[in-house]
Amino acid sequence: MLGAGITGLWQAHELAYRGHAVHLVERTVTPFSNTASQLAGAMLAPYCEREGAEPIVQELGVRGLDIWKRTCPAVVSNGTLVVAQPRDRGDRLRFALRTEGHRLIGGTQLAELEPDLGGRFGEGLFYSSEAHVEPGHAMAFLLKRIRRLGGEVSFGGTSAGAESDYTIDCSGLVARKDLRSLRGVRGERVVVQTREINLRRTVRLLHPRFPLYVVPWGAGMYVLGATVLETEDAGPVTLRSALDLLGAAYALHPAFGEARVVGLEAGVRPAFPDNLPRIELRDRRIFVNGLYRHGFLLAPVLAEMVADYLEHGATSDRLFVDGAAGMAL
Numbered sequence: 007m008l009g010a011g012i013t014g015l016w017q018a019h020e021l022a023y024r025g026h027a028v029h030l031v032e033r034t035v036t037p038f039s040n041t042a043s044q045l046a047g048a049m050l051a052p053y054c055e056r057e058g059a060e061p062i063v064q065e066l067g068v069r070g071l072d073i074w075k076r077t078c079p080a081v082v083s084n085g086t087l088v089v090a091q092p093r094d095r096g097d098r099l100r101f102a103l104r105t106e107g108h109r110l111i112g113g114t115q116l117a118e119l120e121p122d123l124g125g126r127f128g129e130g131l132f133y134s135s136e137a138h139v140e141p142g143h144a145m146a147f148l149l150k151r152i153r154r155l156g157g158e159v160s161f162g163g164t165s166a167g168a169e170s171d172y173t174i175d176c177s178g179l180v181a182r183k184d185l186r187s188l189r190g191v192r193g194e195r196v197v198v199q200t201r202e203i204n205l206r207r208t209v210r211l212l213h214p215r216f217p218l219y220v221v222p223w224g225a226g227m228y229v230l231g232a233t234v235l236e237t238e239d240a241g242p243v244t245l246r247s248a249l250d251l252l253g254a255a256y257a258l259h260p261a262f263g264e265a266r267v268v269g270l271e272a273g274v275r276p277a278f279p280d281n282l283p284r285i286e287l288r289d290r291r292i293f294v295n296g297l298y299r300h301g302f303l304l305a306p307v308l309a310e311m312v313a314d315y316l317e318h319g320a321t322s323d324r325l326f327v328d329g330a331a332g333m334a335l
């Protein structure tokens with residue numbers, strides 16, 4: 007198995023859990039460096055993400071969320087709160103119409119959920135079942151579990167060895183040499199630290215020009231994200247993006263003005279043209295890729311699909327593609 011990003015970790019975990027012999031090889035020497043995964047928000051938000059995604063993302067995402075909650079104690083299950091300034095009420099109404107799994111709450115209830123936002127927003131949408139993880143903690147948890155389940159994980163290599171029955175390639179954007187239509191979509195985020203504000207759950211601020219999410223990692227750390235730009239440039243965060251992200255956080259709560267900026271980071275999400283993931287079968291090589299904005303959300307479900315395929319053969323899921331014929335199975 008190649009690649010210890012979130013996709014490869016979940017694949018290895020699922021197969022080791024089912025009692026298969028697993029060897030996961032990661033090319034970087036240091037765990038979780040230089041991956042899209044380390045830069046994720048990592049919201050587990052199947053309902054909110056539906057606003058800009060196909061129905062299948064919600065359908066599989068609900069399953070993914072459930073698997074995370076059952077498996078990983080580090081999941082923070084406090085839901086998502088979506089708010090908008092009064093002048094952007096139309097955006098809030100549109101968001102509500104395009105998504106499920108929420109209820110409209112008034113100012114009093116909003117203040118009970120997030121006291122720091124009390125008085126700032128008269129209403130909001132509350133997605134009570136959604137969750138998030140801190141990506142580094144979640145990946146470290148999976149790595150430990152894989153090893154405890156008897157799986158082998160090595161860093162600093164690029165080959166799974168010739169003796170494997172199957173190679174599951176989860177190498178992210180690197181796999182574009184084999185998967186021609188794979189592309190990269192740049193995402194930038196800012197990590198800030200402040201004790202001035204205490205949010206318990208992911209908050210999304212709707213804005214016609216720049217929607218923002220704020221994910222609380224605990225100990226006063228917050229991730230502000232994220233841009234979605236059609237470029238594979240993984241270079242440093244631009245001044246414009248930093249201004250947009252920080253300005254939106256300031257609009258959510260002026261106390262963010264006093265926060266320390268501890269990280270300005272950019273990564274590239276692997277994506278196919280339809281922004282949906284794919285499981286591509288090529289003889290004894292299986293590519294799992296293109297998780298786009300939903301790698302954390304969907305990786306556990308794709309891992310189950312691949313394990314079911316390896317154990318039972320046939321598959322009817324539309325995410326499977328016959329690599330030789332280049333068509334859905």
Ligand SMILES: Cc1cc2nc3c(=O)[nH]c(=O)nc-3n(C[C@H](O)[C@H](O)[C@H](O)COP(=O)(O)OP(=O)(O)OC[C@H]3O[C@@H](n4cnc5c(N)ncnc54)[C@H](O)[C@@H]3O)c2cc1C
Nearest residue numbers: 009011012013033042043047049177178193300301302303
């Ligand atoms: C700013 C940002 C915010 C995001 N927010 C969210 C979010 O809130 N929720 C969510 O679900 N998703 C989110 N995502 C998307 C998510 O991060 C990606 O979908 C996911 O990380 C893709 O994971 P991956 O394992 O497929 O690829 P990667 O994370 O890129 O991992 C691939 C791994 O393969 C390794 N590799 C490459 N070639 C080889 C080789 N030959 N041999 C061995 N190893 C190899 C690489 O070193 C790397 O470690 C976000 C992404 C970004 C950039």
